[in-house]
Amino acid sequence: MVENQSDTFELGGDDEIHRLGYGAMRITGEGIIGEPDDVDNAKAVLRRAVDIGVDFIDTADSYGPGVSERLLREALLDDPEYRDDVLVATKGGLLRNRDGDWLPMGDPDYLRDAALSSLDRLGVETIDLYQFHRPDPETPFEDSVTALAELQDEGLIRHVGLSNVDAEQLDAAREITDIVTVQNEYNLGNRESEAVLDACEDAGIGFIPWFPLGAGDLGDKEAVLDEVADAHDASRYQIGLAWLLEHSDVMLPIPGTSSIEHLEENVAASSIELTDEEYERLTA
Numbered sequence: 001m002v003e004n005q006s007d008t009f010e011l012g013g014d015d016e017i018h019r020l021g022y023g024a025m026r027i028t029g030e031g032i033i034g035e036p037d038d039v040d041n042a043k044a045v046l047r048r049a050v051d052i053g054v055d056f057i058d059t060a061d062s063y064g065p066g067v068s069e070r071l072l073r074e075a076l077l078d079d080p081e082y083r084d085d086v087l088v089a090t091k092g093g094l095l096r097n098r099d100g101d102w103l104p105m106g107d108p109d110y111l112r113d114a115a116l117s118s119l120d121r122l123g124v125e126t127i128d129l130y131q132f133h134r135p136d137p138e139t140p141f142e143d144s145v146t147a148l149a150e151l152q153d154e155g156l157i158r159h160v161g162l163s164n165v166d167a168e169q170l171d172a173a174r175e176i177t178d179i180v181t182v183q184n185e186y187n188l189g190n191r192e193s194e195a196v197l198d199a200c201e202d203a204g205i206g207f208i209p210w211f212p213l214g215a216g217d218l219g220d221k222e223a224v225l226d227e228v229a230d231a232h233d234a235s236r237y238q239i240g241l242a243w244l245l246e247h248s249d250v251m252l253p254i255p256g257t258s259s260i261e262h263l264e265e266n267v268a269a270s271s272i273e274l275t276d277e278e279y280e281r282l283t284a
Contacts, residue, residue, distance in 0.1 A: 021056035023256030043075035089129035106136030108147035131161035
């Protein structure tokens with residue numbers, strides 16, 4: 001268990017954010033394609049997130065595609081009441097075909113075009129955090145990361161992050177440029193990225209767990225999760241988030257939802273304090 005845990009994290013050593021953020025994948029249409037059924041509701045969710053203290057929002061150009069980034073601009077970044085209160089991270093390096101498949105694309109020229117398009121959709125001069133969405137087996141990994149480093153040198157992106165990488169790839173990327181975040185699947189039921197989390201802790205790199213609740217599938221952890229949830233009069237999802245925050249001081253969960261009610265429940269998880277015994281039972 002983390003001692004003297006903070007509810008904030010310094011991204012790259014200089015941008016302080018609250019550790020519980022929001023993932024903006026679910027504000028698009030069914031299958032993460034197209035417009036949401038209720039655009040006004042999607043924008044209301046984004047604004048409510050910031051209103052209740054969320055200052056870190058993650059998206060990607062492939063969510064929609066392009067829809068999530070555009071809605072973020074319209075709801076927050078075009079509004080002076082909100083734009084200075086949120087750090088937006090986006091990602092490039094995945095294509096969507098007509099069947100909705102996710103196809104890696106790490107070609108340097110493509111990544112440059114993708115970042116420029118994200119700048120346009122977000123309506124910003126510099127992207128706060130730009131993440132390489134997934135290594136492409138058809139492109140040398142170092143070439144893809146170098147493309148992001150060049151965009152950073154030009155001032156088009158502020159921080160560089162990675163997603164869906166192993167520890168060796170993280171090491172290789174850090175030889176090219178500073179890496180401030182890694183976004184991998186991680187939750188109570190899936191800890192295959194433990195070595196990557198360890199490396200992030202050693203280097204002070206933020207670790208963003210996608211599927212932070214395992215899409216509701218937490219395997220043999222479900223029984224103890226329900227017991228702990230009952231003890232706190234909380235949902236199993238809230239306890240899953242509380243465990244992530246307790247597990248590591250570099251953990252930056254980004255639960256996503258299209259519901260204001262669920263959003264508020266997720267954010268409330270940051271105030272749940274697990275006992276040592278509860279934490280150990282969940283972790284074992």
